[in-house]
Amino acid sequence: MKTSHKKYLQNIKSDFPIFSQNSAWKNLVYLDNAATSQKPKQVINSIVDYYSSSNANPHRGVYELSVKSTEVYKSSRQKISKFIDCKPEELIFTKGATDSLNGIAFSLSKNFFLKNQAILITVAEHHSVLVPLQQLAQSLKLKLLVVPVNSQGILDILEYERLLKTNDVRLIAFTHASNVLGTINPVKELVKIARKESPSSLILLDACQSVGHLPVSFKDLSVDFLVFSGHKILGPMGIGALVAKKEILEKLSPFSFGGDMVDTVTINKTTFASIPRKFEAGTPNVQGAVGLASAVDYLQNIGLSNIRKHEAKLVKLTLAEFEDLDFIRILGPTKSTLRNGLISFNVNKVHSHDVAWILDQQNIAIRAGHHCAMPLHHSMNVSSSARASFYVYNDESDVSKLVEGLKKVNKVFS
Ligand SMILES: Cc1ncc(COP(=O)(O)O)c(C=O)c1O
Known part of the structure; x- marks a missing residue:
């Protein structure tokens, strides 16, 4: 094909x-x-097939059908992580990019920032990046620094560099491709500058308008977090991903608590499961993962x-x-x-x-x-x-x- x-x-x-x-x-x-x-019908049919032949609550049952559902969920994660070029355990299923971003903001609100540190974003961010990080900055009294774009809609890289040099920035977030301007940001260049000028910063990439439209490799771009939504790339609504480096996820506290994400629980204490389950509380969205994996197949065929x-x-x-x-x-x-x-x-x-x-x-x-x-x-x-x-x-x-x-x-x- x-x-x-x-x-x-x-x-x-x-x-x-x-x-x-x-x-x-x-x-x-x-x-x-x-x-x-x-x-496409391939995605729609994959969801019908899942409910017709594999549906059970994954991870929880020892019976064959539950094991099958677990396998389907696992193989969907493998396919999608290969597509985005990360390890399977580095891909957390979420409801979508907004959910991923709120999750990151919540987790980073715990013991990550010091007083007077800053979050740096660009003026071209979608509200789903801006608002969670603005709220985080306000609640922890952090500075929120904003890089402008010029009249052609291109990011002011000199100002980006200056802001990183002159502030104690701890988190940098920018979009890969703007959902308004269409501008594709030079991610590798921005990462290179950030690693030099602000080595202790984590870098978050909003890849909602690039994943599924152009080749995107998490490994190659070398960011710390990457988010995207399945429904924008032929997949169903209600599924998306938070991709993050393994060593970061291992240290980061979960943003959602409940069943399936625990190792041991007593009345006074809980220890958490290893990644990715630590970040996926409750019954997972298996049909969403299946549909998104089918969308990935479809896109890769083209x-x-x-x-x-x-x-x-x-x-x-x-x-x-x-x-x-x-x-x-x-x-x-x-x-x-x-x-x-x-x-x-x-x-x-x-x-x-x-x-x-x-x-x-x-x-x-x-x-x-x-x-x-x-x-x-x-x-x-x-x-x-x-x-x-x-x-x-x-x-x-x-x-x-x-x-x-x-x-x-x-x-x-x-
Ligand atoms: C650049 C960008 N970031 C984030 C989002 C949020 O995605 P969702 O609404 O699927 O969570 C969108 C959606 O339009 C977007 O275009």
Whole structure:
């Protein structure tokens, strides 16, 4: 399948029931993939299969069906950890990226920071990074330092370096690819600077808009934490991951307590299980893990480099088309190689909600609003934006329909 990926991508929609001939959405131009992706039948069927043939509470039973469910859960973790290039015990299943980030913030609130230390983030962070870390900083009276982006939506690396040099930073968090600007941050360069200027800092990477869109290796990027959500990469909702270095997870206190995460319990004392179970209290989301593992299979069959190429081609085409539309203002870099597969923009004098509404009349689904990044929008002096985001099942005809749709938006409002 890898060799004929172009042909495969051409026919890919037939794998997605939501676009099938008997679906009410068969003609929908779905361009809200940065929010969530549609699901192929392989993923849907894997969940049906799990409940039809393997369902029991894992880890708890000695009977064959429970052992089978445990095996399915374990093999899903193995597959997903291989995909992200970490050890299986370094991958903690969570409800999604937001859950992972809240978990990290909770665990780091225990005996990690000293007085007057700082957390460093960028202005381009999603609220699910910003808000847990802002709350953590406020409760422990830590400084929250913010690296700006320039007018092209590119991170100010000199300011990043200066802030690290002049503060006692203990935690650094940044996004791999912005869900508004589309900018792909130079992670390796940022990590190199951090290790030099702030060697005792932990580095957290929000990989929600990069995993599943381009090749991402936890080992190679050499960050301490990495988070992502399954539902954005063809998997089901309610499953995601917190990936962290083994030696860090071993020291870190759990963020959720209860059954399944313990070794011994007395009325006065609990000792915890080894990783990853220490971080997975309660009955696990086995169907979520199964669905995500199936999504990983699907993505790997196409090839992550092919997906990257496919999205880059669509973004390049859209940017070129937008150049001819003088009523469009693009947020983020105008060079497609600096971007992932999404473009945020504003239509002159038209609110983004109106843009989305008129496009919806033409069967085109885009995102409108602040995309959970209000401080970033404020820093660019806009209150909101419209966003088109591509994935494997989009093609050039979707770009043409978007462009025609936007011409109509402009006509209606001028
Ligand atoms: C960059 C980024 N980080 C974090 C999140 C939060 O993901 P979730 O809502 O799946 O927890 C999103 C979701 O839009 C995102 O785009």
